[in-house]
Amino acid sequence: MIQAGPDPALRVEGLGVRYGALVALDGVSWEVRPGEILGIIGPNGAGKSSCYDATTHMTARSGRVWLLGQEVTTRPPHGLAALGLKRAFQQNAFFASLSVLDNMVAVLAREAGTGLLASLLLPWREAARRRALEEEAAALLERFGVPRALHALPPGSTPYGSQRMLSIALAFGRGARVLMLDEPAAGLGGADMAALAAVLRGLREEGVAVVVIEHHMDLIMSVADRILVLEQGRPLATGTPAEIQRDPRVLEAYLGQAA
Numbered sequence: 538m539i540q541a542g543p544d545p546a547l548r549v550e551g552l553g554v555r556y557g558a559l560v561a562l563d564g565v566s567w568e569v570r571p572g573e574i575l576g577i578i579g580p581n582g583a584g585k586s587s588c589y590d591a592t593t594h595m596t597a598r599s600g601r602v603w604l605l606g607q608e609v610t611t612r613p614p615h616g617l618a619a620l621g622l623k624r625a626f627q628q629n630a631f632f633a634s635l636s637v638l639d640n641m642v643a644v645l646a647r648e649a650g651t652g653l654l655a656s657l658l659l660p661w662r663e664a665a666r667r668r669a670l671e672e673e674a675a676a677l678l679e680r681f682g683v684p685r686a687l688h689a690l691p692p693g694s695t696p697y698g699s700q701r702m703l704s705i706a707l708a709f710g711r712g713a714r715v716l717m718l719d720e721p722a723a724g725l726g727g728a729d730m731a732a733l734a735a736v737l738r739g740l741r742e743e744g745v746a747v748v749v750i751e752h753h754m755d756l757i758m759s760v761a762d763r764i765l766v767l768e769q770g771r772p773l774a775t776g777t778p779a780e781i782q783r784d785p786r787v788l789e790a791y792l793g794q795a796a
């Protein structure tokens with residue numbers, strides 16, 4: 538089906554990943570447009586994380602990748618991030634000994650070209666710059682649902698839901714054209730899940746292309762515009778949530794298994 542709308546923000550073609558003799562991903566192609574949420578689902582071991590690793594060049598792979606119309610197949614992960622392809626991982630990733638706010642400041646300072654040490658130990662004459670970074674960091678954290686009351690705490694002392702949102706905010710940093718999230722709802726309860734859904738919808742409204750691997754079917758079916766189903770490293774189906782939910786192959790391979 539030909540889809541109307543803007544050009545893809547990210548397009549991958551024929552991605553393949555092998556671990557020795559094991560074929561983890563075999564010729565997988567997909568694309569996501571600005572202001573679209575693409576969900577990637579599939580049973581355990583289907584190749585979802587391998588697909589992320591392949592896209593962000595964190596593993597040896599075959600296939601090609603285009604970001605904002607530019608081929609970026611050979612770019613290293615940090616080069617992709619600099620072009621606006623950002624990724625958050627399954628595990629929370631932050632400095633445990635820094636406050637929530639300083640974690641965010643460190644990312645913003647790095648993206649602004651200031652080193653971590655300098656960002657934390659800026660001399661007095663740069664205090665104003667430090668304050669501006671802190672204000673930017675605080676506003677960004679609030680946007681991702683981490684309230685100011687938690688900003689001075691170490692991340693490990695905040696509720697788990699806030700830790701997940703912090704990880705996403707740190708991945709997003711000063712902004713992303715494409716944001717790839719790996720199981721962002723893992724371990725979240727109902728209220729946190731609703732807050733996460735609101736953040737994802739907000740990113741979509743701003744024109745960010747969002748890709749989400751998720752096992753929580755309610756969440757992915759309610760926020761995704763399109764869904765790609767992987768099974769044993771291969772694409773099994775792609776379509777709207779409604780199409781996917783009534784696809785007999787999907788029901789048998791995945792949703793049926795979960796029922």
Ligand SMILES: Nc1ncnc2c1ncn2[C@@H]1O[C@H](COP(=O)(O)OP(=O)(O)OP(=O)(O)O)[C@@H](O)[C@H]1O
Nearest residue numbers: 556559560561579580581582583584585586587588
């Ligand atoms: N580093 C690795 N070395 C060897 N095999 C791996 C490695 N990483 C993944 N695999 C294997 O590749 C296949 C795909 O794994 P992958 O983690 O991509 O699946 P997944 O869909 O993300 O699974 P899950 O939902 O459990 O996270 C699995 O059979 C897995 O055991």
